[in-house]
Amino acid sequence: VQLQAFGGGLVQAGGSLTLSCAASGGTFSRYSMGWFRQAPGKEREFVAHIRYNGNSYYADSVKGRFTLSRDNAKNTVYLQMNSLKPEDTAVYYCAADTPPLKILSEVRTARGYEYWGQGTLVTVSS
DSSP states (O other): OEEEEEOOEEEETTOOEEEEEEEESSOGGGOEEEEEEEOTTSOOEEEEEEOTTSOEEEOTTTTTTEEEEEETTTTEEEEEEOSOOGGGOEEEEEEEEOSSOOOHHHHTSGGGOSEEOOOEEEEEEO
16 A cells, blocks of 8 residues: 655644645545645644545644545545644645554554555744
């Protein structure tokens, strides 16, 4: 499985940005997908997760501002980010959890995923 994340860039605080993650190889519709981010000098942290059935889960820090969706026909997940804050600045990584799928507590950590994309930088200016 190969994952390619794109859509990062520079945006002003309060603005919006949509990240995409395209998967190739395997059966995408059977995967659950996640997004993590890593700010300079900080550990990688969970952002959002979407199950194969479309159910989504979010970190408290982004709940109500970010929306994760998937298009199985395009083998792609989308992270819509609204009301961006400077503290959202980070490299964002997408990841795939392949069957057998992990429990929710585990997919909130990096060990819940087998495959990772290369990361895309999001910079939010104040």
